[in-house]
Amino acid sequence: xxxxxxxxxxxxxxxxxxxxxxxxxxxxxxxxxxxxxxxxxxxxxxxxxxxxxxxxxxxxxxxxxxxxxxxxxxxxxxxxxxxxxxxxxxxxxxxxxxxxxxxxxxxxxxxxxxxxxxxxxxxxxxxxxxxxxxxxxxxxxxxxxxxx
Amino acid sequence: xxxxxxxxxxxxxxxxxxxxxxxxxxxxxxxxxxxxxxxxxxxxxxxxxxxxxxxxxxxxxxxxxxxxxxxxxxxxxxxxxxxxxxxxxxxxxxxxxxxxxxxxxxxxxxxxxxxxxxxxxxxxxxxxxxxxxxxxxxxxxxxxxxxxxxxxxxxxxxxxxxxxxxxxxxxxxxxxxxxxxxxxxxxxxxxxxxxxxxxxxxxxxxxxxxxxxxxxxxxxxxxxxxxxxxxxxxxxxxxxxxxxxxxxxxxxxxxxxxxxxxxxxxxxxxxxxxxxxxxxxxxxxxxxxxxxxxxxxxxxxxxxxxxxxxxxxxxxxxxxxxxxxxxxxxxxxxxxxxxxxxxxxxxxxxxxxxxxxxxxxxxxxxxxxxxxxxxxxxxxxxxxxxxxxxxxxxxxxxxxxxxxxxxxxxxxxxxxxxxxxxxxxxxx
Numbered sequence: 001x002x003x004x005x006x007x008x009x010x011x012x013x014x015x016x017x018x019x020x021x022x023x024x025x026x027x028x029x030x031x032x033x034x035x036x037x038x039x040x041x042x043x044x045x046x047x048x049x050x051x052x053x054x055x056x057x058x059x060x061x062x063x064x065x066x067x068x069x070x071x072x073x074x075x076x077x078x079x080x081x082x083x084x085x086x087x088x089x090x091x092x093x094x095x096x097x098x099x100x101x102x103x104x105x106x107x108x109x110x111x112x113x114x115x116x117x118x119x120x121x122x123x124x125x126x127x128x129x130x131x132x133x134x135x136x137x138x139x140x141x142x143x144x145x146x147x148x
Numbered sequence: 149x150x151x152x153x154x155x156x157x158x159x160x161x162x163x164x165x166x167x168x169x170x171x172x173x174x175x176x177x178x179x180x181x182x183x184x185x186x187x188x189x190x191x192x193x194x195x196x197x198x199x200x201x202x203x204x205x206x207x208x209x210x211x212x213x214x215x216x217x218x219x220x221x222x223x224x225x226x227x228x229x230x231x232x233x234x235x236x237x238x239x240x241x242x243x244x245x246x247x248x249x250x251x252x253x254x255x256x257x258x259x260x261x262x263x264x265x266x267x268x269x270x271x272x273x274x275x276x277x278x279x280x281x282x283x284x285x286x287x288x289x290x291x292x293x294x295x296x297x298x299x300x301x302x303x304x305x306x307x308x309x310x311x312x313x314x315x316x317x318x319x320x321x322x323x324x325x326x327x328x329x330x331x332x333x334x335x336x337x338x339x340x341x342x343x344x345x346x347x348x349x350x351x352x353x354x355x356x357x358x359x360x361x362x363x364x365x366x367x368x369x370x371x372x373x374x375x376x377x378x379x380x381x382x383x384x385x386x387x388x389x390x391x392x393x394x395x396x397x398x399x400x401x402x403x404x405x406x407x408x409x410x411x412x413x414x415x416x417x418x419x420x421x422x423x424x425x426x427x428x429x430x431x432x433x434x435x436x437x438x439x440x441x442x443x444x445x446x447x448x449x450x451x452x453x454x455x456x457x458x459x460x461x462x463x464x465x466x467x468x469x470x471x472x473x474x475x476x477x478x479x480x481x482x483x484x485x486x487x488x489x490x491x492x493x494x495x496x497x498x499x500x501x502x503x504x505x506x507x508x509x510x511x512x513x514x515x516x517x518x519x520x521x522x523x524x525x526x527x528x529x530x531x532x533x534x535x536x537x538x539x540x541x542x543x544x545x546x547x548x549x550x551x552x553x554x555x556x557x558x559x560x561x562x563x564x565x566x567x568x569x570x571x572x573x574x575x576x
Contacts, residue, residue, distance in 0.1 A: 026190070026523040031574055034516075058515040058531045058546065079545075080513035081575055082520075 013109040020113040037084030043077040067141040102138035192525030200551030212458040242457040251381035263404035264372040265295040267391035272299035282308035289314040320496030335365040342374035346533040347496025348504025399459030400452035413439035420445040485565035
């Protein structure tokens with residue numbers, strides 16, 4: 001694996017916001033999110049356990065992470081397509097970042113692409129739960145690194 | 149309307165669709181009575197198809213609520229002043245309207261609760277605790293809403309009683325033969341949903357009640373979904389308990405009814421303790437008030453109860469048979485259109501379904517359907533509809549449910565079906 005410089009969380013967020021600014025109706029925006037969901041790298045069936053499950057309102061999300069070269073790498077799956085697309089955006093932003101950056105950066109892109117307002121409270125809580133889980137994973141990797 | 153009860157109240161400005169001649173069924177005029185139907189969602193006209201969760205309120209109900217707080221508000225019963233008298237009269241007028249609405253013999257048999265859930269909890273906690281013994285059986289069905297399962301589980305655990313469950317067929321129909329097999333001299337109560345909230349299927353409650361009475365068991369009919377659509381006559385049904393919610397009958401939230409036969413209510417211990425439900429309180433012991441007041445501890449939800457009468461009168465003025473005919477035509481129209489969409493499986497696809505179209509689309513999660521319909525202004529409910537055992541029976545996590553009311557239109561059915569077609573295209 002080549003050690004390219006990973007763009008920062010802010011840079012990737014800006015890219016996503018830029019991409020979404022091209023959509024002028026709800027359909028193309030959601031089609032894009034659905035497409036992102038379809039393209040999400042698969043999660044091992046072995047990881048689809050309760051331990052990896054994030055309980056949302058109506059859909060199920062599984063997430064697993066690993067730690068390589070000082071960075072956290074996430075994989076996920078979901079049983080609903082729009083949620084899966086949103087998870088894939090989260091992974092695009094946070095996967096490959098350092099634990100410190102993941103824990104300390106407040107994500108802005110969800111608001112900026114208008115998804116908070118488009119998703120009902122209960123479902124956006126699901127999104128919040130995912131971000132929280134990703135941060136917890138990152139913090140856990142930091143701990144393991146310091147206390148092997 | 150009833151602003152006459154409070155002489156100084158602001159006059160009601162609302163006109164009902166039923167004023168004058170409404171024949172044939174005039175859905176435009178009815179819609180004009182529901183202000184919320186004029187709003188938009190995400191820039192699109194609202195198509196409200198979540199009526200089994202709660203119905204919208206006509207202006208008459210909203211006005212009644214405002215008029216009560218504007219011109220009457222006082223605590224009811226035992227008041228010596230004019231406002232208290234007027235408030236009590238208005239509150240008790242709803243009890244009479246509710247009695248008429250469900251066909252009870254006496255207002256003494258009509259208890260106000262917070263809703264169907266509380267009504268069932270009241271029966272389970274009061275009648276159940278006093279009457280269930282070790283080895284007694286409670287019969288429910290796979291179709292039940294969680295609120296007609298959990299209260300019984302709680303009391304069954306406490307009293308050592310056992311819950312028996314009537315299965316449903318693959319098409320969602322209640323297995324009457326299966327019910328008869330469960331019925332025995334151990335059966336103390338059968339608590340059954342009249343119209344399924346998840347599927348819209350109707351249970352043969354008349355036959356169920358007759359058979360249950362044959363073994364000396366009581367029957368509670370969960371009328372949360374049926375009360376708004378079907379003509380309810382608790383005396384003709386001969387049910388022992390009937391529960392329903394005002395907010396699903398175009399009335400306010402936070403109000404429900406429990407009907408119980410007088411002899412049962414008289415023998416039942418109180419559900420909650422407090423004011424109004426007592427006759428005399430001494431530290432040496434307290435005696436309780438007569439029904440229905442014995443079961444209405446504390447200050448009730450007076451304003452919403454008062455406004456509920458306007459909802460009952462609104463439904464009565466248009467007439468349930470006319471509303472039912474309108475809704476049946478819409479349901480047939482939308483069912484036939486949705487049935488043609490590739491991958492659609494309709495749950496409870498049997499004749500006589502009331503007000504609900506519940507379906508799955510192969511390979512598509514209901515949540516995705518709900519989100520994408522919402523973006524087109526269409527409000528439906530997705531998920532398990534608080535009927536997890538039923539979803540489990542069908543081997544699914546949930547469905548998409550469109551549920552109808554008197555104000556829905558044929559154009560909305562077409563728009564919903566077209567929106568759904570678009571959603572399915574986007575997701576497959």
